[in-house]
Amino acid sequence: MSGAANPDVIVVGAGVIGIASAHYLSQAGLSVTVIDQGTIGGACSQGNCGYICPSHVLPLTEPGAVGMALKSLFNPAAPFRVRPRLDPAFWHWMWQFARRCNHQQMLLAGAHLKAILDSSMDEYRRLIREEALDCEWKENGLLYVLRTGRGMREFSHTVRLLSDHFGVVAHRLDGAELPAFDPALRCDLAGAFHYPLDASLRPDRLSAAWSQRLVARGVTFLEHCRVEGIARSQGRVRGLTTSQGLLVAERYLFALGGWSPRLAADLQCPIPIEQGKGYSVTMRRPQPCPQYPLLFPEHRVGVSPFEGGFRLGSMMEFAGFDTTIPPRRIQQLYEAAEPYLVSPRGDGPEETWYGWRPMTWDSLPIIGPTPRLENAFLATGHNMLGMSLATATGRLIAELMEGKTPHIDPEPYSPGRFL
Numbered sequence: 001m002s003g004a005a006n007p008d009v010i011v012v013g014a015g016v017i018g019i020a021s022a023h024y025l026s027q028a029g030l031s032v033t034v035i036d037q038g039t040i041g042g043a044c045s046q047g048n049c050g051y052i053c054p055s056h057v058l059p060l061t062e063p064g065a066v067g068m069a070l071k072s073l074f075n076p077a078a079p080f081r082v083r084p085r086l087d088p089a090f091w092h093w094m095w096q097f098a099r100r101c102n103h104q105q106m107l108l109a110g111a112h113l114k115a116i117l118d119s120s121m122d123e124y125r126r127l128i129r130e131e132a133l134d135c136e137w138k139e140n141g142l143l144y145v146l147r148t149g150r151g152m153r154e155f156s157h158t159v160r161l162l163s164d165h166f167g168v169v170a171h172r173l174d175g176a177e178l179p180a181f182d183p184a185l186r187c188d189l190a191g192a193f194h195y196p197l198d199a200s201l202r203p204d205r206l207s208a209a210w211s212q213r214l215v216a217r218g219v220t221f222l223e224h225c226r227v228e229g230i231a232r233s234q235g236r237v238r239g240l241t242t243s244q245g246l247l248v249a250e251r252y253l254f255a256l257g258g259w260s261p262r263l264a265a266d267l268q269c270p271i272p273i274e275q276g277k278g279y280s281v282t283m284r285r286p287q288p289c290p291q292y293p294l295l296f297p298e299h300r301v302g303v304s305p306f307e308g309g310f311r312l313g314s315m316m317e318f319a320g321f322d323t324t325i326p327p328r329r330i331q332q333l334y335e336a337a338e339p340y341l342v343s344p345r346g347d348g349p350e351e352t353w354y355g356w357r358p359m360t361w362d363s364l365p366i367i368g369p370t371p372r373l374e375n376a377f378l379a380t381g382h383n384m385l386g387m388s389l390a391t392a393t394g395r396l397i398a399e400l401m402e403g404k405t406p407h408i409d410p411e412p413y414s415p416g417r418f419l
Contacts, residue, residue, distance in 0.1 A: 006248055007031040007220070009401070010240065012227055013255035014038075015045035016203070016387055017379050019210050020394030021253055022219050023127075028398045032219045033249070035242065037226040037259075041207025044257055044386055047280045047353030049302040049313045050203045051293060052124055052388050053142055054117045055195035057166045058158070059109040059363030060316075060383065061100040080300065083319040090318070093274050096361040107165055109363050112412035113385075114166050116365070116392045119408050123391030124199065131213060135206035136307055142198035143182065143292045144170070145189060147339050151298045152190045159193055170195050184290040184305075184342055200293045202306050203387060230266040237376045251375045251401055258321075258356030260366075260380040268372040270418040273381050275320060275356035279329050280313035282306075282353070284346035299336035310346050312337055316357075316384075325352050359383050367393055367413040368400055377401065378415045 009025050011018045014036035022032045036042070068080050082094070100109070128137045146152045162168040170193040178185045178192060185192075211221060222244060229241035239248040254263060258275040289310060294303035304311040312333040330352050337344035358381045360366060366381035379397050382389050392408070399406045 006250075007033040008249060009033075009251045009253060010035065010247055010249040011253045011255060012036075012240070013257065013380075014040045014211070014221060014223070015043055015255065015257055016041065016207060016390040017045075017257070017382065017393055018253075018255040019045075019207060019214070020390040021255060021379055021397045022214055022394075023210065024394040024398035025253075025401065026214060026217055026219050028402055030401075033222065033247070034219065035222040035225040035227070035240075035244075035247065037224065037243075039223050040211045040221055041204060044278075044355035044357055045207055046204050047282070047311075047313070047355055048203055048278070048387055049280070049293065049304040049311060050201045050206075050387060051142060051302070051304075052121060052199040052201065053195070053385075054114070054121050054388075055142060055162065055168055055170070055198050056385060056388065057110045057114045057117065057162060057168055059106060059113060060359070061097060061109060061361075061363045062106045063101055063103055065101045066098045080316045081318070083317060083322075085320060087320070090274060090320075093272055093361050096272070100362055105362075110166060112364055114168075115408050116389055116396075116413070117385070119395070120389050120392035121197075121199070123395055127391060131210075133206060133209040133213065135209055136202040137199065138201070138293075139199045140292055141194050141196040142200070142295060143192050143194050144295045144297055145178070145185065145192040145340055147189055147296070147298050149190050155193065155297055168195070168197075182291050182294075184286075184288040186340060186342055189340060194292075198293075200304065201387075227263070230263065232266070232268075232373065235372065235374055237373055251377065253377045253379055253397060253401075255379040257358045257380055257382075257386070260358060260378070267370050267376055267378075269370040269378070269415055271366065271378070271380070271415070272361055272418055273358045273366075274318055276359040276384070277315065277317040277319050277322060278313060278355055278357055278384075279315045279325065279333065280311050280353045281330050281333055282309050282311045282351045284348045285310045286341070286343035286346040288342055289346075290341070294340070296336065296340055299339075301333060301336040303337065303341070312344075318359075321356065323354070325354050357382075357384050357386070365389060365393065365413050366415050367396055368410050368415055371416045371419055
């Protein structure tokens with residue numbers, strides 16, 4: 001499609017964050033063009049597990065994360081792995097990350113995450129109700145399943161921490177109760193914790209339905225449109241040189257996920273993001289198929305039962321812009337699910353996927369105006385929570401661009417915190 005000659009806002013990035021931002025900006029009465037070097041709703045917005053999860057309050061920067069990272073240097077099969085590489089920027093990122101892996105910083109980041117997670121859930125409920133988007137939205141919670149007694153005891157500490165500090169409460173299920181709760185679960189498991197206020201959806205269907213609704217309202221999407229340069233003068237962005245020509249707007253939003261650091265110099269703003277690579281495999285529904293979205297904390301694997309499919313997803317690899325999908329990683333997903341599910345795979349064709357999660361060293365997203373360019377904004381760095389945080393991010397961006405009072409405190413997510 002051809003875009004408007006001079007829209008009010010150009011959004012760079014058509015993942016779920018870019019789509020959500022376009023929604024709220026358009027709702028505010030602004031004309032919007034969204035461009036992407038790939039396709040609408042691709043990359044990390046496509047193959048994730050689709051959780052909308054207020055229970056994910058705790059950041060990756062928690063005590064013990066550094067120990068796991070160090071051990072992973074010698075274990076290629078580790079679900080949380082740092083691949084050794086000679087990159088000073090990466091090791092600076094890791095040092096900053098390690099500094100924050102303590103109890104005090106974990107609780108502080110968790111409080112900021114809770115604010116935006118709760119806001120996003122409220123916005124999703126309003127969006128689904130008002131827009132009636134066909135995306136397999138379900139509000140039946142998220143079930144954390146533990147295989148061993150030790151796993152139950154260790155995870156119970158997390159459950160108490162979430163309840164005591166954040167008011168996020170789970171319902172405990174003993175192993176004997178699980179087959180009746182969800183017949184797809186094996187009968188020899190230790191137990192589970194059910195977070196009833198979590199929700200889920202099918203990511204690709206959300207992106208398709210939402211972007212189609214926005215097109216009908218006048219938002220323009222340009223696929224396969226790559227930014228090749230950013231023209232600046234007098235503290236403003238003047239235009240974008242792209243593979244489809246020069247694009248000019250009053251304001252610009254960069255929602256590029258893992259690619260964002262490549263524009264740091266042009267935007268005159270540090271964007272300390274590392275790519276946390278994840279994998280998933282999607283297939284036909286097994287029999288029996290889980291009724292609930294599931295997480296297996298002991299193996300760090302997630303399960304998403306869709307109406308027309310079934311997805312296993314996991315891993316956190318700090319491996320840079322690696323584009324491979326090693327067969328051993330997909331096999332690892334199956335093997336990790338086998339101890340929990342009566343039938344861990346469906347018949348027929350499989351679709352394998354990888355994506356680069358945009359990881360910040362403090363586990364908080366980067367949302368707001370860039371410090372040195374008055375008409376350039378960032379919406380990136382959502383770590384593993386891009387789908388969960390999309391709606392609140394879009395609303396916050398629209399409020400900041402329009403100069404309205406933000407519905408949540410934007411300061412913890414400000415791009416200026418890295419200066």
